[in-house]
Amino acid sequence: MTELNELTIAEARDRLRKGDVTSVELTDACLSAIEGAGALNAFVHNTPEIAREQAAAADARIAKGDAPAMCGIPLGIKDLFCTKGVPSQAASGILEGFTPEYESTVSQKLFDAGSVMLGKLNMDEFAMGSSNETSVYGNAVNPWRRGNDETALTPGGSSGGSAAAVAADLCLAATGTDTGGSIRQPAAFTGITGIKPTYGRCSRWGIVAFASSLDQAGPMTKSVRDAAIMLEAMCGHDPKDSTSADLAVPDFEAALTGDIRGKTIGIPREYRMDGMPEEIEALWQEGIAKMRDAGAKIVDISLPHTKYALPTYYVIAPAEASSNLARYDGVRYGHRAKLEAGDGITEMYEKTRAEGFGHEVQRRVMVGTYVLSAGFYDAYYNRARKVRALIKRDFEQVFADGVDAILTPATPSAAFGLGEMKNADPVQMYLNDVFTVTVNLAGLPGISVPGGMDRQGLPLGLQLIGKPWEEGELLNCAYALEQATGFVEKPGKWW
């Protein structure tokens, strides 16, 4: 018997419409699961009153018979989304106590569709991290363990709380955001599905900005079908985001036929990294075989600038972050440092930002400041923007040659232990995003789906990359892969 909090969105939707379950019951099941999962540190601000109120309203709407698919579905919301009247601090000390007077467009769209907010989810500070270890709330913990080994593992990052919450069935699904892999890498580490849509599909309005030319919101779910349903509710044109695309949102769920016969799937040779674990290579080969067996044509492709994607990202993202995070100055919201007699406004800025930002955020803001500073702007920032244009061109060429989607591993390893990377230099941690970051730089849609398990009993993910605005086709390829894989494993409950 499946507990109510273990349902997928699609199952819950069908049962809600049939009337054999209510949103209030679903919501209560999730709230109990959250209460018992403190050890995962996934939810960091709980909103049970809001949840119960929204659930009751959803039930009334469903009873009237014209409720959209997401109506009554209990969700977790990443702390990066501004939610009206509810703390929204991007897991940063500098936004301590900040409660927005407005609602982000994406969360508003989900609420307009009748979804229920259970609370806010843990993440890396300002979405800068790949392990959820930079959060002011402390680490989120992966519900998966290496067999009987009790070592606490990372759920990945930056959407680590979202991934842990969905994998542990604390909610039916969650919102995430992805600047360099922050939806897809945690999804891979926790055995769930996560899609980053084409840049411009989801409005960025009301989502705390990290790197504006790369940031996109997306759903983190228990299945590809759920990703299709929830993504559709999150997308759409928004005049409040100047980069939001004025395009109709297709019915993504209707695209899930599972038929990929005749589709061309590209396998990029540059994603075969030196020192890549043999299990990742094996996972990739199995994925290729599954796509071939489903009737797709497999072709070897080349994306020659792949190796420059991470260094490009680590110029562009910090540069944009240094500009975006200039707003945290202790004047309009959030933390302000206590000042000494005689301190002026410069001391106020410097002390506030030193106290409020964590180490990784400070480092990235300063790297960004450096690459934008006089004398280095051309050598670093402009060069990175040129290489970014080449990375995008690599993808355009393979798509023009007839490739429909690209299959790669999602991450170079399974989830690692919390604290294991503590003494590594920052670049080692950045390598987590090696397979995902190209997609943000090129503005493309990318999805991570569970591909299998490693020898230690941890989930591994495969990534599919699609053509711009072709999320429907991408989701259908992912659906075919999901059907062929039949991934049903769940973490054993220890928390």
Added chain:
Amino acid sequence: MSIDTETAAKVAKLARIRVEEDALPALAQEFNTILGFIEQLNEVDVDGIEPMTSVTPMRLPRRVDEVNDGDQQAKVLSNAPDAREGFFAVPKVVE
């Protein structure tokens, strides 16, 4: 390209982040690691390539130049660490 403690101090100043003197050598070392990684970009031939300004080929939309919001002083100030008489309060800026 190597960053010394003096450059690290200058960058911290530009970023308006206080870094104590004794933390500067370690910070300079971190910058060097990251910038060393970024140096790989010098291998790429970028002759004749325009720097990317927009990842999707889209013109920035324009809107009518008219007031569409405002009169929300209390909401704007509601999260301020120090708001007085309808304004944000800060330490003295001008002597």
